[in-house]
Amino acid sequence: MVKRFKNGDKIMPTITANYKDLCQLIGKKLSKKELEKMLMFVKGELDEFGEELKIDVKETNRPDLWSAEGIAREIKTRTGKTKGLPKYKTIKGKISCTIEKSVTKTRPFITCAIIKNVKVTEHLLEQIIQLQEKIGTTFGRKRKETGIGLYDLDEMVPPVFYKGYKNSEIKFVPLEFSKEMNPKQILREHPKGKEFGYLLEESENYPIVIDSENVVASMPPIINSEKSGKITKKTKNIFLEVTGFNWNTCNTALKIMSMALMDRGAKIETVKMIFPKRPLYPKKSILTPEFGTKKISFELSLIEKISGLKIEKKELTELIKKAGMNPKIKGKKIEVEYPDYRQDVLHAVDIIEDILISKGYNNIELEKIEMDVKGKELEKTLLVDKVRDVCVGMGLQEILTFNLTSGEKQKSIGEKNFVELANPVSKEWGVFRKKIIPEHLEFLQKNKRYEFPQKIFEIGNTLELDSKKETGVKENESVCITLSDKSTDFNKIKSHLDSLCKAFAWNYSLTKKDLELFEKGKSAEIKIGLNRGIIGIVSKKTMEKFGLKEKTAVLELEF
Amino acid sequence: MSELKLAEELSEIEKTALKALVKQKQLTFEELIKATKLNIDSARRATEWLAHKKLALTKSKIKTKKVLTKKGLKALEKGLPEKRLLKTVLKEKISISELAEKASLEKEEVNAALGENKKNSFIAIENGLVSATSVGKEFSAKESEEEKILKKIKNNEKTENVSGLTERGLIEEKTVKEIKMELSEKGKKVYELLKKVKKRTFVLDEQVEPFYIGKKQPYVQFLNSIRRKLTELGFKEMESPLIVQEFYNFDVLFQPQNHPARTWSDTYQLIKPKQGRLPDKKIVKSIKDAHEHGGISASSGWRYSWLENIAARIMPAAHGTAHSAKQLVKGVEMPGKYFAIARCFRPDVIDSTHLIEFNQVEGFVVDKNLNFKHLLGILKDFATEIAGAKKVRFYPDYYPFTEPSVQLSAKHPKLGWMELGGAGMFRPELLENLGIKGQAIAWGLGIDRLAMFKLGIKDIRELFSDNLQWLRDSKMVIK
Structure with a gap:
């Protein structure tokens, strides 16, 4: 439960926002310290502070927080500026969007809204594009589940249609291009087509948003048309659509986008969605967006049970309202009404966390856990530590290398059949080691300049494929000892093995065995019960492979 | 110190080195080793000590030397790319597109290797098929000039013009320090006096040879100290x-199968093995129910259809909580405290x-x-016991998999405020469906920054240091 999200990890949304703009949306100029404190309400961390802010929002389950508008909205509610359920009202519009049967197999759902009287500023544009992108990537699973499109309404002639076309039936100029292309060409040649084309790869019909004069608006979720698919500072009215596979998910995204625009003063008009025949679709037609609520009801006592706090009814009501919800206490039960875009609420505990966040984690007193239990290490840990003690007693320096290594390195001593990664960051770390020995030879190579004799050991895991195990992998505990200097000979390494085994009363036997890694005639297999190991003098050929000069002997043993 | 006293206190290796110097007047470090047969470390010590006592003067000179690059070493071992290509097409015609794989060349090497062979008429290309010419066949058996040069450089022999190989990145120049020693007047006198010295005087403050224990x-050591602290706090170690x-990594922890964290961007997947076995059918069913509709808990669940073959996939553990999940499935003692120091x-x-690849300390x-x-409360305990912090912030x-969830920051006496870990109450969907009647607090600690502080390192890679001398010189980690 330790976050490591800084490098290349795209799970947690990082939101860029303009400092002045964010303060304006909140309605108060906040100092850095105040802002940091407020960001607790969105599980946010200030990554960069300046004219432009970078905020890591750790709440990966609440897309409504992934914009400056969303962050400001939450802060305003939590600080009591606006309390209870957020109030977003729509105006009944005249435009309709018809979903045709031809698209149901490819990407069945579309949901739309009309945004009127938008004052497109730089900040709005930046935030809307960012929110569209974050929702599409994270919440929409790289546009697979949901993709969002915005258009200049004044470049379209409604009503609008959402239809499926065969490749040969349709052509349009995609965004940032100047020639007409058919869907297959777009997927092949347009950068967005290349990036997201796999989403439509297997479809017979391509989904197209098109207006009443047969002018294409877009091919969701890939690319808009050059004609209407561009929002600029001149845009006054916007047509907004979300496409995908799940009606609820699409509508959540639509509402979140609409709210952000409304927070900046735009008016939202509904669009009449006209569906083909059920069963896939909820009704014949429906007006979107529709801001609804959901209710969850649970025992009041659960709050005390989970939080450990006795909260008076009045305070409780206040705390829940500060979380943007409306509570109703009925006897021993409480019913909480919350906005339906809050898809993260699955259980009463989700509400209880919101209560605690309103209360402030740092305002809650701590309690010690009193438990009559004894700590204990694993038997295996105890043994590992004792083997370590014996090795240290033999005057060896412990080293630590990685379990992930290169298959090439492992193969160079004759190993094969590894537990192998499908997506390694580099070939250098492509397999799990089967033997520690190659890591030690490489270690010696890096340390040739230091004083000899070099005597090292390591205790670690070695992995082999084994279908009898529940994971298909047998994980061994192994010890590897490596001695290197000119006086090294077989008896010296054997005496290490002998002392190690005597210290644990392990009865070992050696059988002569020639291995690629070792000098001919100077190696053996070690057997102790079911455990196996190898011991020997490293051959000239292996020494050359690893660039070693001083005579080297190794032993590696499972225990 | 008088010269006589100096002579009386000379050690054996110093005497040996001094003797060689008197004979030769001037010696490089390598020559000293040759002349005295001292091992490299003794020779180094003798040089240092003689210089310190001003019995010898040392001069160092920076010289450049040609060495093989990694690529050069590979070329020497496996043959130059053009040679490898040529050898591949000796017996059969091979299409250009297959060359990289068959000659085990990098894609960018293929074109250069083709060009080189074409230039010398070693190969012919017809309809995209490459074959060796008779000249090429003859040449392939011989050692080329380039290969000779590479060999010479490897063996520290003198070589002539190598500019082509430098350009190809097979050879590079490295600067080396050459140390020359010269006998001083004082040294000469002390050597003369040695004859009068019968027995070496015992020297108390003499430098001694290091003894690497x-x-x-x-x-x-650091991880063991953490383990000890946790067992002292009553925690039992988990597999x-x-x-x-x-x-265990995802499903038991109520992470839906279409969760973005399960995609390729942040966990490893395996080619081999791919599928493993799941536990008892009853447990699998209860986890399926939890995901689909909340199971026996009062949760709506994630509302999708959960697939067994996704859950059975095998992966390297991405977080330590996977082991807590397995412990919860296997069964727990009530009350109980558990931990693992897990490689993730x-x-x-x-x-x-x-x-x-890193370690996580996790438990519940x-x-x-x-x-x-x-x-x-328990987070505060961790901050005090593990990080020595007095102040905490949540x-x-x-x-x-947890709700409510907390991040713990602690004020370390030296490092200041630091993110020390995360924690939360396991979700009821998880516990109730596994038949655990009660609550469980899951926690994890980020100890790498602490480890780096304790070991005095700035780079996390040094936790797995591959520098023997650093390891030899490292101090013991006491607590």
């Missing part, structure tokens, strides 16, 4: 295998703050009645 790896089923794996860019506390106040956080 056996030692535990510092990071191992923590490197390879787990997705079932995530694809990442390796740099001074990131490893793709389970009892009939545990609440959020206890959770904050931040709301998010984990798919």
